[in-house]
Amino acid sequence: MKSILPKHNCEKIYGSGRKCKVLLCVFLITLSCCGCAGRGAARNSPIQSVDTGMGTIIRQTIYADGQTQIAEEVLQNITDLEHQYLSRRLADSELYQVNELAGQADGIVLSERLTNILERCMEVSEASDGAFDITIGETVRLWDIDARSSMENVSDYEKPGAEALSESLKYSGYDKLILQDNTLFLPAKMQLDLGAVGKGIALDCVGEYLEAQEVTGAVISVGGSILTYGQKPDGSSWKVGVINPHDTSQNLGYLSLKGQWCVSTSGDYERFVEVDGVRYHHIIDPATGYPADSGVSSVTILTQDGFLSDALSTACFILGSEKGCELAERFGASALFVDREGNITMTAGMEKYFN
Ligand code: AMP
Ligand code: MG
Secondary structure (H helix, E strand, C coil): CEECCCCCECHHHHCCCCECCCCCCECCCCCCCCCCCCCCCCCCCCEEEEEEECCEEEEEEEECCCCCHHHHHHHHHHHHHHHHHHCCCCCCCHHHHHHHCCCCCCCEECCHHHHHHHHHHHHHHHHCCCCCCCCEHHHHHHHCHHHHHCCCCCCCCCCCCHHHHHHHHHCCCHHHCEEECCEEECCCCCECCCCCCHHHHHHHHHHHHHHHCCCCEEEEEECCEEEEEECCCCCCCEEEEEEECCEEEEEEEEEEECCCEEEEEEECCCCEEEECCEEEECCECCCCCCECCCCEEEEEEEECCHHHHHHHHHHHHHHCHHHHHHHHHHCCCEEEEEECCCCEEECHHHHCCEC
16 A cells, blocks of 8 residues: 655644645735735734745735734745645645556555545535546646646647547546545546645635734635635725626625635636637536536635635536536535626625625
8 A cells, every 4th residue: 555645734624733834815806905015014014925826826915913924934834735735746745646656456545634635525526416526637637728828829739639538538537536544546547636626725724824823814815715814903894806707807896704714716717728719718527528618707605614615616617507506505605606798696695795
């Protein structure tokens, strides 16, 4: 049995071990309440930073009485989380090593953290009838949208052929994944991809870190996943903008939140490649192997659980608004959908917060 050693844990959410300190940020959703003005430290004025991590932008606004190191520690913890556990590309990460061992007959021994993450992913896969499925790593790799979408010149991009896609789907399927305690049986050629939940997991870790510090309030975004924490010095609500997917320079409105919340958005404008006027985005429908085509342009999920917010935003994007609303509510989350025509649909829970 192969064992892959864990190094780093979030105590409350992902089991015991060294405390995960932080992470966070913004991307598809913008925080209309906070600008980015370098790092400051005066009393009642926030520490602010903008960095990159987890392949996206990380924005922090933290009220912590001048403890300027906090933003750096948050960033470090997000980076550690990615490097030690979640990255599909970095050879030192546990996920990378797990993927290398696909087909290992006697199983792969996982860290407590990765075991917990995979258990939660499988729960969302079952509840979404396989719309959310981390086993489609090989199909995601064939499309290569994450890497290509950040490049200015994609004139040489060739979308994968139908045969290659259907071949890759043969190696996927969450129901073929067996997890016995902390031993994973990963079928040969199956590749796991945690891109749909990494940013949400980071928010959970950051939330734990902030709790352990003398932080009175914070808003931290990691790409399209945003954490609000505590309160602003003036007691007013955090305002989290919901981007208009059809004009990303504008917000459609904002969520008015007090205390600790996680808001994740999945959208077809986040990562995509355009070929001959056709947009190929990064959220793949496991039923077809092609970018999901449910009529939705973006989905925003609101919950107090970062993992769930991120997993559900991806799942709901694929399911569309009707099934997606049901799925979100089954997990006690609120959802807001924007369709291709710009119509907004939301759960009753979301109406209380959306302006
Ligand atoms: P998000 O932006 O949170 O919706 O996550 C999208 C990312 O999740 C993609 O870039 C892929 O890495 C991965 N992914 C794509 N399709 C799926 C899917 N059906 N289930 C799980 N992960 C997916
Ligand atoms: Mg997601």
